[in-house]
Amino acid sequence: MKSVSYVIKENLSNLYRIFCIAKYELLADMRDSKFGVFWNFASPAIQVITYWLVFGIGMQRKGYDGIPYLPWAIVGFAAWWYISPCITSGCSAVFSKQNVITKMKFPISILPATICVKEFFNHLCMMAIAIVMLIIFGYYPNVYWFGLVYYAFCAFMFVEALALVTSVLTMMWRDVKKLVTSLMRMLLYLSPVLWPAAFSSLPAMSFLMKLNPIYYIVTGYRDSIFFNKTPLDHPAMTLYFWIVVIFLFVVGSSLMYHFKRKMVDML
Amino acid sequence: MEDYAVKLKNVSKIYTLKNKDKTKTKIQFYALKDISFKVDKGDTVGILGTNGSGKSTLSLLLSGISDHDGGTLDINGEQALISINTGLNMQLTGEENINVKGALLGLSKKKIQDIKDKVIDFAELGDFLYQPVKKYSSGMKSRLGFSISLALDPDIIIVDEALSVGDKGFAQKCLNHMRKIRDEQNKTIFFISHSLGQVRDFCTTGMWIEGGVLKEFGEINEVCDHYAEYVDMLNAMSEKDKKAYLNDKFKERIITNPPKKGLWDYIFR
Numbered sequence: 001m002k003s004v005s006y007v008i009k010e011n012l013s014n015l016y017r018i019f020c021i022a023k024y025e026l027l028a029d030m031r032d033s034k035f036g037v038f039w040n041f042a043s044p045a046i047q048v049i050t051y052w053l054v055f056g057i058g059m060q061r062k063g064y065d066g067i068p069y070l071p072w073a074i075v076g077f078a079a080w081w082y083i084s085p086c087i088t089s090g091c092s093a094v095f096s097k098q099n100v101i102t103k104m105k106f107p108i109s110i111l112p113a114t115i116c117v118k119e120f121f122n123h124l125c126m127m128a129i130a131i132v133m134l135i136i137f138g139y140y141p142n143v144y145w146f147g148l149v150y151y152a153f154c155a156f157m158f159v160e161a162l163a164l165v166t167s168v169l170t171m172m173w174r175d176v177k178k179l180v181t182s183l184m185r186m187l188l189y190l191s192p193v194l195w196p197a198a199f200s201s202l203p204a205m206s207f208l209m210k211l212n213p214i215y216y217i218v219t220g221y222r223d224s225i226f227f228n229k230t231p232l233d234h235p236a237m238t239l240y241f242w243i244v245v246i247f248l249f250v251v252g253s254s255l256m257y258h259f260k261r262k263m264v265d266m267l
Numbered sequence: 268m269e270d271y272a273v274k275l276k277n278v279s280k281i282y283t284l285k286n287k288d289k290t291k292t293k294i295q296f297y298a299l300k301d302i303s304f305k306v307d308k309g310d311t312v313g314i315l316g317t318n319g320s321g322k323s324t325l326s327l328l329l330s331g332i333s334d335h336d337g338g339t340l341d342i343n344g345e346q347a348l349i350s351i352n353t354g355l356n357m358q359l360t361g362e363e364n365i366n367v368k369g370a371l372l373g374l375s376k377k378k379i380q381d382i383k384d385k386v387i388d389f390a391e392l393g394d395f396l397y398q399p400v401k402k403y404s405s406g407m408k409s410r411l412g413f414s415i416s417l418a419l420d421p422d423i424i425i426v427d428e429a430l431s432v433g434d435k436g437f438a439q440k441c442l443n444h445m446r447k448i449r450d451e452q453n454k455t456i457f458f459i460s461h462s463l464g465q466v467r468d469f470c471t472t473g474m475w476i477e478g479g480v481l482k483e484f485g486e487i488n489e490v491c492d493h494y495a496e497y498v499d500m501l502n503a504m505s506e507k508d509k510k511a512y513l514n515d516k517f518k519e520r521i522i523t524n525p526p527k528k529g530l531w532d533y534i535f536r
Contacts, residue, residue, distance in 0.1 A: 020370030028358035031399065100371060103350035105331050107373075261334035264327065265282070 003257030004250055007109045007164070014110045022118040040125040044081055048074055048129075055194055064196045067226050071137045076193040078130040079221045082123035082155055083214055084184055089115050090163025091170045091177040094263060102264050109256045112163035116156055123152070139225060147224030150231055154241065155217045161245050164252025168259055171266045192218050216241040272423055272455035273306045273329060277338035280324050281522070295522040297479045298324040301338070304474065304484050308343075308422075309453040313460065313470030313487055315494045317501070321479045322459050326427045329457060344422030344455070347372075349429045351412035357401040361392055361411050364400055368415045382418035389444070390414040391437075410437055417444060425457045430465070442469050467491050478516045 011018070030036035048070075055061050056069040063069040089096075093111040100106055127148070131141070169176040188194070190212050197209035197219075209215055216237050223229035231238050259266075280299040299321045306312055316322045327333040328340060330348035354371040355364050365386050369379035387396060390410045400408060413429060424445065430438040446469065448454050460466050466473070466487065473490025475483040477497070483490050501509060 014373065016376060017370050017373055020366065024356060024359060024363065024367045024370070027363070028356045031358040099353055102327075102332065103353035104348055104372065105346070106371070264333045 003254040006257050007253040010107045010109045011113055014107055017107075018110050018113050018117055021114045022121070025114070025118050026121055037125075040122055041129055044077070044122075044126045045129055047081075048077055051077070051194065065226070067222075068137065071134055071139060072222070072226075073194065074130045074133050075221050075225055076191075076218050078123070078126050079151070079155060079218045080188065080191065080193045080214075081126055082119060082152075083159055083217065084188070085122070086116050086119045086159035087162060087166070087187075088177075088181055088184055089119070090159060091166045091180050093163055093167040095167070095170050095174070095177075095267075098267050102267065108260050108263055109164070109253075112160055112167050112252075115163060116160045119159075120152075120156065123155075134225065142228070144224050144228045144230065147230055148221060151217055151220035151224065154220065154245075157245050157249075158213055158217065158241075161248035161252055164256055165248055168252070168255040168263075171259070171263050187212070187214070191215060210237075213241050213244045270307055271305055271341075272308045272310065272343055273304075274341040274343075275305070275338065276303050276340075278302045278328065278335050278340050279337040280321075280328060280333070281336045297520040297522065299328070299335075299476075300479045300520070302476075302481050303338075304481060306455060306457075306472070308455055309449060310472050311449060311456045311458060311470045312472045312474055313458050313466035313490075314474045314476065315463075315466065315490065316476040317498070320476050322476055323427055325476065326425050326457065326459055329423070330425050342423065346423035346425060347416070347419055347421035348425045348427060349413065349416040350427075351409040351416075351429050353412070355400050355408060355412055358399055360399055361390075361396040361403070362387075364411065365415055368412070372415075372419060374419075382415075386411075386414045386418050389417065389440075406434055406437075413437075413441060417441065421454075423455045423457070425459075427459045428461065430460065431462070438465070445469075463491055463495060479520050 030040075033039060035042075051073060052070050055073065061069045063072050065072075090112055093115045094101065094108055097106075097111055101108055135141075166176060166180060190209055191214040192209060197206050197215060199205045216234075220231065223233070278299060279297060279301060282296050282298045284294050284296050302325070314322050314325065324333070326348060328335050329342070330346050331342065332348065354368040356367055359367060362383075365383055366379055369382070374382070390396075390413075392407060392411060395403065395407060400411070403411070409429070416429075426445075430441055442465065445454075445456055449456055456470075458466065458470055470487045473483070473485060473487040473494075474481065475490050475494050483493055501512075504512065
């Protein structure tokens with residue numbers, strides 16, 4: 001418990017530091033290329049089109065639950081492309097800042113949050129694309145869309161908690177990052193991003209997908225946009241999701257707390 | 268209010284190294300062994316020693332970045348290690364980098380605005396301030412980095428060979444500035460440098476670390492003299508003798524009977 005309050009306190013007292021680091025890292029990324037912020041919009045758009053070609057046109061998917069495939073997939077991807085880069089770069093959150101943590105006294109536990117905040121900006125770009133597309137397809141914003149704010153917060157807390165764990169584990173064994181990167185490909189298909197979690201021939205698979213916390217976030221995004229549902233329509237899933245997040249956060253915090261001054265020697 | 272700035276008692280730091288023969292066994296090595304000293308506020312300590320003797324390890328311990336393995340270490344005040352290139356982002360301009368590094372160091376937005384003019388003034392970069400740092404020469408980078416670090420207001424300043432990159436004029440300017448804040452605000456400075464001239468000129472107390480142990484601690488000129496003698500002696504030795512001598516030194520630092528390791532240590536190296 002001491003470690004949890006330590007991590008929360010360190011993060012809250014360094015909010016400006018987190019935002020500043022995230023902001024200037026984004027800025028540095030943009031300076032790298034000529035068109036800068038354009039790519040933050042273009043690269044997800046191109047990816048959506050790719051998957052739409054493969055699954056929507058190539059494999060003739062008709063869509064699910066009465067929603068055409070393209071808008072259905074875009075919403076799923078909007079959530080996925082926030083979670084996925086956060087998980088992969090969250091692993092190296094501490095490791096990639098090794099020149100900083102070895103050279104100055106630095107609150108290491110804020111590093112996962114900087115990654116999540118930075119990716120959140122990209123997520124907002126992606127959501128802007130998604131919303132424009134949805135309006136083209138005839139889905140107009142209504143009050144249930146506010147659920148997106150809640151689910152975005154869920155996604156943020158989930159990736160933050162996970163990054164706390166994986167970033168410390170990566171410091172101990174660099175293999176963790178490799179493992180996570182390879183698992184991400186599998187995780188995409190274990191999440192209801194490209195297909196729904198309903199396999200009539202394989203009920204075990206559907207159950208497994210529902211155990212995945214990302215299921216809650218992705219279906220939450222869709223519920224808010226298409227089905228006019230609120231988080232209160234799934235009390236059991238909501239409870240399960242927050243238990244997972246809190247568990248990860250406690251594990252991550254205690255790892256952070258115990259190894260905060262040993263990290264430098266682990267490099 | 269206590270008058271000491273730093274107090275160390277039997278402080279050790281152990282590193283685990285790979286063994287020479289490619290077996291899996293690892294050896295434990297004293298980076299620092301039984302270091303004890305006390306430094307008063309307002310002192311300037313010059314830390315001397317040959318390469319690999321543990322100076323930088325000591326600076327890591329003093330700045331609170333790394334944890335020590337034995338003994339007690341008391342630090343009275345906020346400490347900061349002055350690092351040059353850390354936190355500078357190559358893609359961003361010098362001006363933006365003041366914000367970046369300021370934020371990394373934990374300054375508030377207002378504080379960064381306050382120090383900005385001072386930093387710009389001190390760094391003397393001219394129009395290069397608005398160029399991305401990747402276009403800077405190494406001397407310019409160190410000017411910017413050092414200026415930002417100096418604008419901080421720590422009680423204990425640790426300078427680990429940070430002045431060896433910039434030109435003489437800038438180094439002198441930095442030394443003068445540090446001397447000024449030391450005298451006016453009673454700051455404590457640890458100064459690690461291989462330039463005996465600078466150390467003699469700038470420091471009041473000398474500390475000579477050799478092979479991970481504190482060899483001498485006292486008046487700066489005395490320590491400098493003894494250190495210079497030692498370096499001359501090493502240089503006068505024939506290659507073979509020197510090698511044997513340094514090898515012996517290294518062996519002394521290895522812990523011959525490392526304490527039995529638990530499962531925990533095996534998991535976490």
